[in-house]
Amino acid sequence: MKNFVVLAAVLMALSGMAVPASAKGCLKGAVVGGAAGHYAGHHGVLGAAAGCLVGRHYAHKHARAQQNWANTNRF
Numbered sequence: 001m002k003n004f005v006v007l008a009a010v011l012m013a014l015s016g017m018a019v020p021a022s023a024k025g026c027l028k029g030a031v032v033g034g035a036a037g038h039y040a041g042h043h044g045v046l047g048a049a050a051g052c053l054v055g056r057h058y059a060h061k062h063a064r065a066q067q068n069w070a071n072t073n074r075f
């Protein structure tokens with residue numbers, strides 16, 4: 001029991017030091033990919049991981065396009 005309490009205290013301390021991640025596109029992609037993976041052979045976790053990667057790729061692609069558009073249309 002003592003080990004469990006010490007482990008829980010250490011995990012709580014470490015979680016307080018965590019930096020929030022930039023998850024633009026990942027959450028939406030993970031939800032869609034997880035649902036698709038679940039219905040395509042019960043591979044929800046694999047689908048969620050792939051969806052997260054694809055979602056992040058498209059989010060970065062969209063951000064680059066927005067930045068390029070803003071840089072070329074300066075007045």
